[in-house]
Amino acid sequence: MEQRESLKMEMLASLCLMNDGEEGRHLFSFLTPEKENYFKNLPDSFDPSRVQRFNPLRSFSAFQEIHPGWILEKLEGESLRVLGLVCRFLPGDKVRTLLEFLPQKERSQLPLIKESYRVSPQIVEIVRECVEKKWAFYSLSKPEESFSLPHCVRMKMEDLRTLFHDLGFEEIRRAFTDVSPEILRVFLSRFSAADARHIRERLDKKQFVSRQEREESQRHILKLPLEHVPALCLFVFIGYSVFARGLLPTDHLWADLIYQKLPPEAGHRLKRVMQETEPDSLEVVQKRQEKILARIYRLASQGLIQSYWKITPFPLQEAV
Helix, strand or coil: CHHHHHHHHHHHHHHHHHHHHHHHHHHHHHCCHHHHHHHCCCCCCCCHHHHHHHHHHHCCCHHHHCCHHHHHHHCCCCCHHHHHHHHHHCCHHHHHHHHHHCCHHHHHHCCCHHHHCCCCHHHHHHHHHHHHCCCCCCCCCCCCCEECHHHHHHCCHHHHHHHHHHHHHHHHHHHHCCCCHHHHHHHHCCCCHHHHHHHHHHHHCCCCCCHHHHHHHHHHHHHCCHHHCCHHHHHHHHHHHHHHCCCCHHHHHHHHHHHCCCCHHHHHHHHHHHHHCCCCCHHHHHHHHHHHHHHHHHHHHCCCCCCCCEECCCCCCCCC
């Protein structure tokens, strides 16, 4: 913790020197006595080579990406004082969502954020470590390395939603390519006019789908319990299943974080789909993973989701 605090102070000082040179050092006179030690051995001017020392500050915190609804589930029974400290670790939008999920009585009794800053840093760090241990964290490659399916845990909630929706639409497109207009019309009658139009637009692009792919998608959709799924959730539900079919048993070490990024209702639905999906052979799953990665590449290239990593080159017929 001491090393991390030292790096933070050095980063702050470097920013001052970078913008103002020697004049930036005048800002140091406003430091408290206990902070002065961090600045005694700094150079007189900005040194770009020292920026690499700040890399440890860029560590990924999956905890901050977890939906507050899941946080409240895991912390059920904890005191409101602990919950108040947890709010200090979260971004502002997450704190607002967490408060919305809290019952009115508990919300009114929750300590103010400013009160958490009166707690000693050592206690705060202990609470943070204890809370984060309640989640299974997965060690990932650095951002500059090629994107693989486990890197989906770094995707934002809205981007994951976009991905699942897209995977559902694509599975329907493959299943209904070259089917009779009558069958397609019956199937689309369950959806809104906008969703039906979107499916037709994808079909009208006449992207090649092999007979084997079409039949596999058709068998997949027929096996799903869609009669129990609301029409508004249908595409994303199919997308959940497409994603789950691209997972190996060992992938659940990181995939558990995916559903915890979603609101609890949607997250529990995805969790159930992943638990009920039968694992397939390694070769089959790897091909499915390539298709999912191709869709991620396509969505990122269209600006519909963020570009997270460089993606390993592979045939992108699915993404075109």
